[in-house]
Amino acid sequence: MIRFDNVTKSFFGHSAALTDITVQIQDGDFVFLIGPSGAGKTTFLRLIIRDLLPTKGKVFVGGQEVNILPVSNIHLLRRKIGTVFQDFKLLTDRTVFENIALVLEILGKTPHEIYHGVRDVLELVGLSDKANFFPLQLSAGEMQRTGMARAIVGGPGILLADEPTGNLDPETSLGILHTLEEISKLGTTVVMATHNVDIVNTFKKRTIALHQGRLVSDELKGQYKIYTKPKAHAVKHRT
Amino acid sequence: MKINMAIRTHMRRSPYQTFAAILTMFVTFLVSGFFFLITVASAQILRYFESKPQITVFFEDTAGEKEATSLKLALEATGQIASTEFVSKEDALVIYREQNKNDPLLLEMVTADILPASLEVSATDPKYLSTIEPIIQKADGVEEVVYQRDVVETLLSWTSAIRSVGGSLALLLIINSLLIIMTVIAMKVALKREEIDILKLVGASLWYIRLPFVIEGALYGAIGAFGAGSILAGLIIWLRPFLLTFVGQVPSIGSLLYDPVGASLVLATAGFVVGMVGVGVLLGGIGSLIALARYLKF
Numbered sequence: 001m002i003r004f005d006n007v008t009k010s011f012f013g014h015s016a017a018l019t020d021i022t023v024q025i026q027d028g029d030f031v032f033l034i035g036p037s038g039a040g041k042t043t044f045l046r047l048i049i050r051d052l053l054p055t056k057g058k059v060f061v062g063g064q065e066v067n068i069l070p071v072s073n074i075h076l077l078r079r080k081i082g083t084v085f086q087d088f089k090l091l092t093d094r095t096v097f098e099n100i101a102l103v104l105e106i107l108g109k110t111p112h113e114i115y116h117g118v119r120d121v122l123e124l125v126g127l128s129d130k131a132n133f134f135p136l137q138l139s140a141g142e143m144q145r146t147g148m149a150r151a152i153v154g155g156p157g158i159l160l161a162d163e164p165t166g167n168l169d170p171e172t173s174l175g176i177l178h179t180l181e182e183i184s185k186l187g188t189t190v191v192m193a194t195h196n197v198d199i200v201n202t203f204k205k206r207t208i209a210l211h212q213g214r215l216v217s218d219e220l221k222g223q224y225k226i227y228t229k230p231k232a233h234a235v236k237h238r239t
Numbered sequence: 240m241k242i243n244m245a246i247r248t249h250m251r252r253s254p255y256q257t258f259a260a261i262l263t264m265f266v267t268f269l270v271s272g273f274f275f276l277i278t279v280a281s282a283q284i285l286r287y288f289e290s291k292p293q294i295t296v297f298f299e300d301t302a303g304e305k306e307a308t309s310l311k312l313a314l315e316a317t318g319q320i321a322s323t324e325f326v327s328k329e330d331a332l333v334i335y336r337e338q339n340k341n342d343p344l345l346l347e348m349v350t351a352d353i354l355p356a357s358l359e360v361s362a363t364d365p366k367y368l369s370t371i372e373p374i375i376q377k378a379d380g381v382e383e384v385v386y387q388r389d390v391v392e393t394l395l396s397w398t399s400a401i402r403s404v405g406g407s408l409a410l411l412l413i414i415n416s417l418l419i420i421m422t423v424i425a426m427k428v429a430l431k432r433e434e435i436d437i438l439k440l441v442g443a444s445l446w447y448i449r450l451p452f453v454i455e456g457a458l459y460g461a462i463g464a465f466g467a468g469s470i471l472a473g474l475i476i477w478l479r480p481f482l483l484t485f486v487g488q489v490p491s492i493g494s495l496l497y498d499p500v501g502a503s504l505v506l507a508t509a510g511f512v513v514g515m516v517g518v519g520v521l522l523g524g525i526g527s528l529i530a531l532a533r534y535l536k537f
Contacts, residue, residue, distance in 0.1 A: 049440070071445075072444075072445065075439075075442050075444040075445070075447075078440060078441065078442040089433075089436075089440070090437075091434055091437060093248075102441060103441050103442065106438070106441060106443045107442070150441065154442070
């Protein structure tokens with residue numbers, strides 16, 4: 001479970017990126033985090049993986065308060081969370097197989113476990129035939145699926161996806177979403193930040209909307225709405 | 240990717256920085272190692288002279304055991320003498336032969352007649368030497384008096400000068416090496432910033448990320464120190480005949496250098512190189528750790 005208790009995040013010299021956010025995401029949920037650029041979606045995700053610390057409030061992941069986690073234990077939190085990025089963040093000098101295997105190496109798995117673990121996720125994301133390709137030999141969609149495979153290979157309980165379809169065409173984006181759905185069905189909590197209207201309206205999942213750093217809507221089977229002004233009184237919290 | 244592969248990649252991708260780091264380490268260890276050897280050798284020489292009798296009284300050719308005995312009795316009467324030992328011309332020849340046993344030419348030319356008899360004197364305390372000196376000066380048949388105190392004092396001043404100059408130079412070079420290692424590692428951290436960020440995000444521990452850099456720094460130190468240590472060890476073996484004639488009479492050095500393939504020389508040079516490599520690993524590792532503490536944070 002992910003929980004934000006009155007979380008505010010301000011950056012020095014700038015207005016607050018997130019203001020007084022209180023939200024709870026249950027295990028196994030599939031949640032769209034929507035809002036325009038600058039709404040605070042990426043800040044929301046970075047707080048979950050303790051890439052940022054909140055200015056005010058508390059962030060809990062799996063019952064553990066992330067804010068007070070010692071620096072020496074941050075990696076243990078991140079091993080429970082898979083992350084997919086808009087710009088893929090793949091190591092260009094390593095093959096698809098090696099990029100995915102990296103996570104299992106970090107977890108201290110044996111070569112046998114690594115081989116089978118990587119093969120399994122490559123099959124899940126449909127890249128079995130591209131294992132020995134380098135990222136620059138892949139299409140954008142294939143790179144994103146490699147990123148997804150890397151995010152899930154360690155069996156994380158939570159998968160965060162920051163605009164995973166931002167650089168992809170509509171057809172490929174749909175493919176990515178179907179894969180995320182499959183991952184979610186396996187029991188993984190999926191939080192996907194997006195401003196892709198079509199995807200949000202097509203898949204009809206729980207939708208948390210942010211606007212100018214404020215939570216403006218939290219609906220089951222939500223639709224993408226354009227907010228011009230945050231209306232705190234209109235927020236429907238789902239607990 | 241395995242750690243050794245990561246290190247190989249780091250080194251291959253920035254060969255000039257790698258070479259600069261290794262070369263700096265090499266120069267540091269060459270100079271420091273040289274001064275270390277000189278300091279150790281001079282300490283051994285000093286100890287040798289300190290262990291010798293404090294005064295050696297050489298008698299004229301016409302004088303002998305009679306004069307020595309009378310001087311011995313006069314000295315012992317002061318109650319300040321720890322020991323005396325008479326060395327006759329024949330004894331002197333035996334000592335000379337032992338010291339020059341490897342040089343037959345020197346042995347052929349010398350007989351007992353041309354060597355002086357002597358009396359070796361040690362006081363119970365060096366402070367009594369001033370009361371002993373006038374008695375020796377007045378004794379019959381005395382040709383020359385050698386005070387070890389003078390030799391020891393000269394050696395001591397040389398040793399302390401070598402130690403100061405060598406120590407300062409070594410310290411400067413060590414600081415320089417640390418700074419070079421820190422700069423090279425910091426540069427490599429900057430070059431691999433994106434990869435490090437990815438590793439952090441996928442759950443790598445701080446040590447998983449740090450270890451290849453620490454090993455790389457330690458490797459620079461080890462390679463530099465091994466090169467310098469090997470050259471110095473080779474120099475010792477190459478200069479062995481010269482060193483033997485120069486400081487061979489000092490027992491600890493003489494016995495070490497006597498046999499070029501002896502176990503003691505092989506063990507000492509191997510130990511020296513291993514010790515240098517150990518210090519190199521430590522120095523390189525510390526340099527890397529300082530750089531990582533500054534430039535690689537979670």
